[in-house]
Amino acid sequence: MVHLSHPSPVVIVDFPGYTGPPISDAMAAAGKATWVPIVATERRCDSQQHCCYRIGIPLVVAKADTIHSLQGSTIGDNKPIKRIVIHWSRQAESRWPNIFYVAATRAMGSHNLALSFSMTQDDLDNIGKGDRWRMQNDDANRLTRLASSFLQEKQAARAEPWHGDQEKRWGSAYDLRKKIMRFILRAETSCQPSIPGESEGRFGPVSQGIKDSILDCLRQWRASLEALTPIDV
Numbered sequence: 001m002v003h004l005s006h007p008s009p010v011v012i013v014d015f016p017g018y019t020g021p022p023i024s025d026a027m028a029a030a031g032k033a034t035w036v037p038i039v040a041t042e043r044r045c046d047s048q049q050h051c052c053y054r055i056g057i058p059l060v061v062a063k064a065d066t067i068h069s070l071q072g073s074t075i076g077d078n079k080p081i082k083r084i085v086i087h088w089s090r091q092a093e094s095r096w097p098n099i100f101y102v103a104a105t106r107a108m109g110s111h112n113l114a115l116s117f118s119m120t121q122d123d124l125d126n127i128g129k130g131d132r133w134r135m136q137n138d139d140a141n142r143l144t145r146l147a148s149s150f151l152q153e154k155q156a157a158r159a160e161p162w163h164g165d166q167e168k169r170w171g172s173a174y175d176l177r178k179k180i181m182r183f184i185l186r187a188e189t190s191c192q193p194s195i196p197g198e199s200e201g202r203f204g205p206v207s208q209g210i211k212d213s214i215l216d217c218l219r220q221w222r223a224s225l226e227a228l229t230p231i232d233v
Helices: 025-029 090-095 099-104 121-126 131-158 173-191 208-226
Strands: 010-014 035-039 041-044 053-056 084-086 113-115
Touching (some): 084 099
Parallel strands (some): 084 113
Antiparallel strands (some): 010 035
């Protein structure tokens, strides 16, 4: 535990990748060569007098995560996570194609991004050229072609007239008009004044005033449809 009220608070942090001098030979011998003391730092304001100041530990909250788990996250100055350090390798890129692109595009600016490795031109040239990348790219292109073909087929079906093929009835504008007209006919029948001794139907409990309003709307629908090319119900 660290008491910040102490005149000189110190936090000991274990940095696994630290290669600098250890705190002491005894710490190194005890397997704690990567332990680094972080001392409190005084920060003054930018005014000419530098009258205001505060003392704090120069550490920020960070997290380690996989690149896939960070998809959808944005890292930047005004975000909860302000900087990202990418641990990437060519082996990782060959196993998970486009992983470097996903990681690098999390950062809003170049100053929010750092690499924990040295990237060579050869590394860059190998991105997007692995066997798995080609497999994914081919599959994505195949799905794109299928989606485009399906869309064109359904767009063409909208202009097709009604036909008797039970497997292809849905989807056309003509089909939609027939369904709407059938709905209008059934709704009009249900809204007619009930005859004594007969079932009142679905709209039986509804007042006649509401039924009249429904019938008025149905008449407008019917008029709009009948202004188009006649159809057989």
